[in-house]
Amino acid sequence: MKALVAVKRVVDYNVKVRVKADGSDVDIDNVKMSMNPFDEVAVEEAVRLKEAGKISEIVAVSLGGKKSEETLRTALAMGADRAVHVETDAKLEPLAVAKLLKAVADKEAPQLLLLGKQAIDDDANQTAQMLAALLGAAQGTFACKVALENSEVLVTREVDGGEETLALKLPAVISADLRLNEPRFVKLPNIMAAKKKPLEKTTPADLGVDISPKTNVVKVAEPKPRQAGIKVGSVAELVEKLKNEAKVI
Amino acid sequence: MSVLIIAEHNNQQLNPATLHAVTAAAKLGEVHILVAGSNAAAIAESARQINGVTKVLLADAPYYGEALAEEITPLVVKLAGDYRYIGATATAFGKNLLPRIAALLDAPQISDLTEVVDNKTFIRPIYAGNAFETVQSDAPKLVLTFRATSFDAAENGGNAQIQTVEAAPAQNLSRFVKRELTQSDRPELTQAKVVVAGGRALGSAEQFNALLMPLADIFGAAIGASRAAVDAEYAPNDAQVGQTGKVVAPQLYFAIGISGAIQHTAGMQDSKVIVAINKDPDAPIFSVSDYGIVGDLFDIVPQLTTALKS
DSSP: OEEEEEEOEEEOTTOOOEEOTTSSSEEOTTOOEEEOHHHHHHHHHHHHHHHTTSOSEEEEEEEESTTHHHHHHHHHHHTOSEEEEEEOOSOOOHHHHHHHHHHHHHHHOOSEEEEESOOTTTOOOOHHHHHHHHHTOEEEEEEEEEEEETTEEEEEEEETTEEEEEEEESSEEEEEOGGGOOOOOOOHHHHHHHTTSOEEEEOHHHHTOOOOOSOEEEEEEOOOOOOOOEEOSSHHHHHHHHHHTSOOO | OEEEEEOOBOSSSBOTHHHHHHHHHTTTSOEEEEEEESSOHHHHHHHHTBTTEEEEEEEEOGGGTTOOHHHHHHHHHHHGGGEEEEEEESSHHHHHHHHHHHHHHTOOEEEEEOEEEETTEEEEEEGGGTEEEEEEOOOSSEEEEEOGGGSOOOOBOOOOEEEEOOOOOOOOSEEEEEEEEOOOSSOOGGGOSEEEEEOGGGOSHHHHHHHHHHHHHHHTOEEEEOHHHHHTTSSOGGGBBSTTSBOOOOSEEEEESOOOOHHHHTTTTTOSEEEEEESOTTOGGGGTOSEEEESOHHHHHHHHHHHHHO
């Protein structure tokens, strides 16, 4: 059984981004970029399923500019077998990403499609659900446990009050929550080996997908800063402030 | 233009989260609510009493009982013709369902939005709340999820009509197996007026509970946690506050032994008053807290609990 894993190159999660002075976007020139943390979890899960003999091949897919290739090489070093890079410099909305991934999935015919639950840049949390919809497939979002059993996949999901488990028909789309697993560190020999693994290039035009945007970002702004607070010297002072100044108790 | 809001419920009770979406949607037009459920007449009855709702659509079928996105989506797509906007609150339910609907309508979705500027302009946080983008769309249909803490809950006082609608055919792509919910007498985290949250510095689940529960009991507060505390199993997963957990905005938020990483503050920085207790004077939490105490939480929290009790 084949698995497809989608990975995104984003600003590293430790970077505190700044908004550009003209308010057009956040400034990501010369900041550290990494694989989206949720996608790392998705790749790790696919590799574990392969190591357990449940799936036979892992295809990693990324969409974006030339440097997305680095993100794909990371996925290959973690254990993906080959990669597909849909190269485009266009800013992609989740719906366009889902359409591109569907086009790749139509060619590859995977039984399991793994994605992160959200990208830490746009925080949209949409792509996996949209991809499942376009494929007419079942979805297991916010997964914290995945078990493949014959023609079904059991997915335990993080929901607001706790957890729930669903059984999905294959093919199915799964979006990974952080608690699904702990991604492995990539070792140097694996990075070297990953350079030799196949990486196929394609474009949205090759795939016949219209990626023209349906929304338009008119402004990006810093959040309203919180009023700087004070440090108090004692518990008594804190209680007094909460009572008489903040009036919340 | 009217708005279709999808009700979140468990067939017995309407989730109060839905009330926030009604307030947000009322800025866009006439608000209708869809109740898809199994034996969910009671939910429709609750929904019709919400102020600002003019019609309730009730679709009852056994396969709507577990709120599976695969089942509810075809129903919403079938009903979508009359609506420019389809919306829900950005809870786990809304986040799971709405993008599936958007894709089949070929409509863009604007997620977790915090402000409705006008009928095509919305504001939403990006990069863990470190920036806010203003998004416009002229698309004929828009799918929206609303951040609950940014809109007040709609109150009761309405008297909408209930219209029964035919269920869409069952899809049978997925099957509900089981649900394990955290048992708690405390208020729901996202609705609580006071939140007492702990981090890794609590050291163990026993100490987490022994220190935080008595403080929380004073206010009838909900318990929150940082990701580190959840990973260390001091608190259940659904107590996590932050970019990947829940977004809360209570009147009073206690951050106890929490350093204040951006992924955490993304979920609580709209709280009215933030109190931080941390032994590290340089912890980033002090840059968002209104009142901070530098010191050992094992001394300070019991003192604070005693002082507040008296």
